[in-house]
Amino acid sequence: MIKLVHVSKTFGDGETGVHAVRDVSLEIAPGEIFGIIGYSGAGKSTLVRCINLLERPTDGTVTVDGQELTRMPERDLRAVRKKIGMIFQHFNLMPSRTVAQNVAFPLKGVDKAETDRKVKELLELVGLPDKADAYPSQLSGGQKQRVAIARALASGPKVLLCDEATSALDPQTTRSILRLIQDINQKTGITVVIITHEMAVVKDICRRVAVMDGGRVVEEGDVFSIFSSPREAVTRSFISTTSNLSKVEELMEAGSPIVDLSPGQLLVRMTYIQKSASEAIISDLSRRFGVDINIIYSNLEVIEDAPLGGLVAVLGGDRAQEALEYWTSKNVRAEVLKRG
Numbered sequence: 008m009i010k011l012v013h014v015s016k017t018f019g020d021g022e023t024g025v026h027a028v029r030d031v032s033l034e035i036a037p038g039e040i041f042g043i044i045g046y047s048g049a050g051k052s053t054l055v056r057c058i059n060l061l062e063r064p065t066d067g068t069v070t071v072d073g074q075e076l077t078r079m080p081e082r083d084l085r086a087v088r089k090k091i092g093m094i095f096q097h098f099n100l101m102p103s104r105t106v107a108q109n110v111a112f113p114l115k116g117v118d119k120a121e122t123d124r125k126v127k128e129l130l131e132l133v134g135l136p137d138k139a140d141a142y143p144s145q146l147s148g149g150q151k152q153r154v155a156i157a158r159a160l161a162s163g164p165k166v167l168l169c170d171e172a173t174s175a176l177d178p179q180t181t182r183s184i185l186r187l188i189q190d191i192n193q194k195t196g197i198t199v200v201i202i203t204h205e206m207a208v209v210k211d212i213c214r215r216v217a218v219m220d221g222g223r224v225v226e227e228g229d230v231f232s233i234f235s236s237p238r239e240a241v242t243r244s245f246i247s248t249t250s251n252l253s254k255v256e257e258l259m260e261a262g263s264p265i266v267d268l269s270p271g272q273l274l275v276r277m278t279y280i281q282k283s284a285s286e287a288i289i290s291d292l293s294r295r296f297g298v299d300i301n302i303i304y305s306n307l308e309v310i311e312d313a314p315l316g317g318l319v320a321v322l323g324g325d326r327a328q329e330a331l332e333y334w335t336s337k338n339v340r341a342e343v344l345k346r347g
């Protein structure tokens with residue numbers, strides 16, 4: 008649905024030029040929810056604005072739904088942009104217009120009866136059927152984003168670009184907006200691109216993710232693989248924000264008594280590395296090898312129907328080392344952090 012080939016965007020030129028996006032190639036399939044994550048300044052917003060040519064790339068090609076946008080003159084892009092809806096962190100609603108008028112904005116030229124029908128349908132879809140006559144100032148942040156989503160969908164787009172769409176919202180409202188986007192994706196098959204600096208958002212809703220750093224995509228893959236086997240330091244640092252498993256290093260540095268070991272004990276971090284890993288693995292290990300497992304941190308959840316995450320634990324018993332090897336054979340990565 009979306010194909011970027013060697014896309015670069017430089018603002019200004021010469022020594023003062025800013026290379027916001029550098030040689031990015033990506034393919035996003037129809038109906039997929041794709042995440043682009045990166046720290047502030049990584050180039051995410053610029054890249055997403057290249058998808059609808061709000062920014063014209065300095066180099067490379069952008070193809071959406073089979074049409075190469077980078078070859079089109081500006082006047083032809085207006086029609087193409089109707090296929091690409093966009094929502095923003097600060098909603099960008101028109102304050103002097105009602106909710107219904109905001110949603111109807113992209114429907115200019117459509118007759119009144121059809122516009123009214125469409126607006127009603129969209130407000131029902133986003134769960135705000137009773138807010139048609141309200142003004143944006145009378146709405147909560149989550150409700151404003153729902154209106155913005157309805158407006159973005161009014162022209163019947165095939166792609167929805169979400170630029171930090173939940174960054175101004177509290178965690179509970181974030182979840183409800185992500186559920187709504189997921190619901191719309193499932194009902195309509197719309198392709199969704201989510202720009203975010205929050206790994207929790209990626210984990211919650213995306214099937215695949217690209218990690219951006221310094222204008223480049225440094226790592227890309229399905230969410231389970233990226234979480235279980237990150238290659239780049241920047242990816243690991245994002246993942247650590249959604250897990251407490253790296254906190255054990257802080258305990259070790261601080262010399263905490265929690266990580267003092269008796270002779271023969273092992274301090275281990277285990278993480279699932281493949282979807283085939285089984286959740287019964289801990290009790291199984293304990294029974295099979297007679298090891299005591301004292302869990303210090305655990306962070307387990309289910310992504311794509313497979314357990315993801317792991318735990319930090321102290322293993323004790325004569326067969327602790329053997330038990331570790333058994334874990335490894337069960338698609339679990341086991342790192343020994345300290346030996347007693």
Ligand SMILES: Nc1ncnc2c1ncn2[C@@H]1O[C@H](COP(=O)(O)OP(=O)(O)OP(=O)(O)O)[C@@H](O)[C@H]1O
Nearest residue numbers: 018025026027045046047048049050051052053054
């Ligand atoms: N119109 C512009 N003119 C000049 N430089 C720009 C322009 N837009 C973005 N930049 C620069 O390009 C780089 C990437 O910015 P961009 O907004 O794409 O990053 P981002 O990852 O979306 O960060 P944030 O989440 O903070 O918006 C930054 O160094 C920024 O200052």
